[in-house]
Amino acid sequence: HSLGPRNDEIAARPDLTVPTLTTVRGILSNLEAPIISTLVQRSALTTNPSLYQPSESSPLLHYIHTQELEAQKLHRFDYGRLEYPFTLPLISPDHASRANPFPPGRFHQDTFSRNANLTAFYTTTLVPLLASITTSTPFFYHLSNSTQNDVAALTLDAQLLALMSHRAHIGKIVAESKFAANVSGYTPLIYRRDASAIRTLLTNVTQEESVLTKAQAASRALASAWVSAGALVPSSFVASVQGAAVKVFRELIDITTQIEVEYLLQRLD
Numbered sequence: 001h002s003l004g005p006r007n008d009e010i011a012a013r014p015d016l017t018v019p020t021l022t023t024v025r026g027i028l029s030n031l032e033a034p035i036i037s038t039l040v041q042r043s044a045l046t047t048n049p050s051l052y053q054p055s056e057s058s059p060l061l062h063y064i065h066t067q068e069l070e071a072q073k074l075h076r077f078d079y080g081r082l083e084y085p086f087t088l089p090l091i092s093p094d095h096a097s098r099a100n101p102f103p104p105g106r107f108h109q110d111t112f113s114r115n116a117n118l119t120a121f122y123t124t125t126l127v128p129l130l131a132s133i134t135t136s137t138p139f140f141y142h143l144s145n146s147t148q149n150d151v152a153a154l155t156l157d158a159q160l161l162a163l164m165s166h167r168a169h170i171g172k173i174v175a176e177s178k179f180a181a182n183v184s185g186y187t188p189l190i191y192r193r194d195a196s197a198i199r200t201l202l203t204n205v206t207q208e209e210s211v212l213t214k215a216q217a218a219s220r221a222l223a224s225a226w227v228s229a230g231a232l233v234p235s236s237f238v239a240s241v242q243g244a245a246v247k248v249f250r251e252l253i254d255i256t257t258q259i260e261v262e263y264l265l266q267r268l269d
């Protein structure tokens with residue numbers, strides 16, 4: 001399975017062309033509402049910290065694993081889908097050859113996933129923030145008056161992590177479109193394996209600021225909509241969700257950038 005692609009597997013892989021940078025930025029922007037909506041929903045539940053030990057045997061990762069086994073059968077992690085599992089082996093990388101060339105603009109699968117960084121951020125930074133939003137009336141009601149809803153929380157955690165992961169791994173096609181637009185700029189840096197020069201060339205601080213500003217506005221709008229819709233949330237809810245959303249997008253930009261750099265380092269393999 002993980003011995004690298006077999007020849008028939010490579011031959012079966014389609015030749016996938018990535019969109020231009022403007023279109024890819026639209027694809028990233030289209031993921032902001034679902035990420036923030038899920039974050040808002042998750043913020044209205046209580047948090048049981050024992051589910052989130054930073055380890056591979058945490059209930060969170062166990063729950064994700066059971067979902068991923070089913071998702072794999074439904075092709076969630078197939079070539080070109082830009083969805084990478086947290087608990088299963090990764091798809092094998094592409095290798096260019098005379099028979100199977102990768103001209104600029106063609107997606108080239110690399111060996112990296114940054115999902116471990118996402119779960120580390122989730123468990124060490126985001127979960128404590130979620131836990132501080134003390135929702136005394138989560139939207140699942142139990143006659144026992146228990147406020148604990150572990151499965152409801154884990155379902156949203158899994159969904160939120162999958163969306164964040166998809167967003168970050170779209171960095172691979174951001175990188176391909178930047179490479180295709182500036183082959184002569186990136187090629188020598190790739191041959192020199194100069195990760196920091198590649199990072200400098202692909203970073204766009206203005207774009208980062210615009211992403212963060214939008215995340216702040218979107219989280220205010222979506223969290224306020226919950227209040228207007230009658231959700232029994234604490235008065236600090238909107239501000240807390242906004243703070244969490246900005247942290248999420250700051251982290252997503254950093255991980256997306258790492259994924260772009262790593263993709264380019266392997267682009268000519």
Ligand SMILES: O=C(O)C(=O)C[C@]1(C(=O)O)C=C[C@@H](O)C=C1
Nearest residue numbers: 174203204207208211253256257
């Ligand atoms: O839009 C880009 O140019 C990207 O590379 C994506 C992204 C992001 O994650 O939103 C990442 C790094 C850049 O500095 C700016 C934005």
